[in-house]
Amino acid sequence: MRRLSVAPDTHTFPFALKACAHLRSLWLARTLHSQALKFGFLADIFVHNTLMRAYSVTDDIHGAYQVFDGSSYRDVVSYNTLIDGLVKVGETGRARELFEKMPVRDAVSWGTLLAGYVQMNQSKEAIKLFDWMIDLAVFPDNIALVSVLSACVQLGELEKGKTVHNFIEQNGIQLDVFLLTSLVNLYAKCGCIESAREIFDSCPKKNVFTWNALLVGFAMHGHGQLLLEYFSRMVKAGVQPDGVTFLGVLVGCSHAGLIDEARRLFEEMESVYGVPRELKHFGCMADLLGRAGLIREAMQMIETMPMRGDIYVWGSLLAGCRIHGNVEVAEKAAENVMEIKPEDGGVYSVLADIYTNAERWDDLAKIRRLRDCRRVKKSAGCSLIQLNGVKYEFIAGDSLHPQSDEIYLVLNGLPANEEKNNALIHELPASGSYSQQFNTSERR
Numbered sequence: 001m002r003r004l005s006v007a008p009d010t011h012t013f014p015f016a017l018k019a020c021a022h023l024r025s026l027w028l029a030r031t032l033h034s035q036a037l038k039f040g041f042l043a044d045i046f047v048h049n050t051l052m053r054a055y056s057v058t059d060d061i062h063g064a065y066q067v068f069d070g071s072s073y074r075d076v077v078s079y080n081t082l083i084d085g086l087v088k089v090g091e092t093g094r095a096r097e098l099f100e101k102m103p104v105r106d107a108v109s110w111g112t113l114l115a116g117y118v119q120m121n122q123s124k125e126a127i128k129l130f131d132w133m134i135d136l137a138v139f140p141d142n143i144a145l146v147s148v149l150s151a152c153v154q155l156g157e158l159e160k161g162k163t164v165h166n167f168i169e170q171n172g173i174q175l176d177v178f179l180l181t182s183l184v185n186l187y188a189k190c191g192c193i194e195s196a197r198e199i200f201d202s203c204p205k206k207n208v209f210t211w212n213a214l215l216v217g218f219a220m221h222g223h224g225q226l227l228l229e230y231f232s233r234m235v236k237a238g239v240q241p242d243g244v245t246f247l248g249v250l251v252g253c254s255h256a257g258l259i260d261e262a263r264r265l266f267e268e269m270e271s272v273y274g275v276p277r278e279l280k281h282f283g284c285m286a287d288l289l290g291r292a293g294l295i296r297e298a299m300q301m302i303e304t305m306p307m308r309g310d311i312y313v314w315g316s317l318l319a320g321c322r323i324h325g326n327v328e329v330a331e332k333a334a335e336n337v338m339e340i341k342p343e344d345g346g347v348y349s350v351l352a353d354i355y356t357n358a359e360r361w362d363d364l365a366k367i368r369r370l371r372d373c374r375r376v377k378k379s380a381g382c383s384l385i386q387l388n389g390v391k392y393e394f395i396a397g398d399s400l401h402p403q404s405d406e407i408y409l410v411l412n413g414l415p416a417n418e419e420k421n422n423a424l425i426h427e428l429p430a431s432g433s434y435s436q437q438f439n440t441s442e443r444r
Helices: 012-023 026-039 045-057 061-069 076-088 092-101 107-119 123-135 142-155 158-170 177-189 193-202 208-220 224-236 243-256 259-271 279-291 295-303 311-324 327-340 346-357 361-373 404-412 418-426 432-443
Strands: 382-387 390-395
Touching: 012 026, 012 045, 026 045, 026 061, 045 061, 045 076, 061 076, 076 092, 076 107, 092 107, 107 123, 107 142, 123 142, 123 158, 142 158, 142 177, 158 177, 177 193, 177 208, 193 208, 208 224, 208 243, 224 243, 243 259, 243 279, 259 279, 279 295, 279 311, 295 311, 295 327, 311 327, 311 346, 327 346, 346 361
Parallel strands: none
Antiparallel strands: 382 390
């Protein structure tokens, strides 16, 4: 068109810039930018917005900002385009500032910022934003609903998730495959397996992500046989499993102790289903074999892997050695973990427990000196529970809860009798540091 000296009009650049965005080519975006400037079309709102879009999808957020700041012609699409570019590069703070300055917002504005918060694991902010949206009577679109449900999953906010589900039902919102998957994911991961199954079975349209959400929920909560049943149904329905599918299946088999089934499916991943085995799958098998006490088999598998083992593979083997007291393999696994992630304090504690159980006191002292010499600190264990709408957070060794004494008595399995408690405590080894570590470990 340009070689023939055909002059472009207001429709030419939006189409060319959309094609540029699909190609994700930054140099093309800059070239078209200069052409639009030359022909005087930058003042056109459609050219302006598509040019911002082309810059944002090529991760040149600075270029998008320059176009935005250099124009006095802005509409809600201009703001939404820049907010979308900001959240995709993780700049949710700047996105929120721009969101606050918008003269007019639509459902896309809210949904884009919500998705950005979830993407950056800022789930509390996402839920607050959704509540504000509802308070202002802004009707959320499916993107906003999917995002807030994902935030509920990240925080374990089952009750909030149920509130969102009720909102969907009360307003007659049609469940597309993405919203369906989010609801299945919410209930499955929060342990409401029957609710997850009901929603899953009630909808005829399912994709691989919907199946994976249910299978991973089964795996997390130890429903091994149910997981294998639904995996079989998935294959019969003609849905091609992927790496996440097999990750869920292998984790479920590990938790349920289904060793033979896991071995078979692990072998069939590539040969039958055409799914390449990744490090995370080898890590699941190492965990399964370690839990079952098949330490030598796990070690042989790791040594013959086509790739180098990562911290999860060696960590799973180390955990199995801790359960079954295999000191020799544990030392090799710990050595590899320390090499990959020397700042990980957990490996020193696990190895110390293994030496303690084996009564290898010299090695126990040695590993503690090594830990102190490297100045490695272990992150405190943390757990959350929600009761009657109130969330409680517990950190290993803390005593902030008003019922902490009673809680520790239950967790330690000690009878609620002071004399018996003291008798059991006096049976612990004399070393103060060991006694403190023992109590902390048991409390966790």
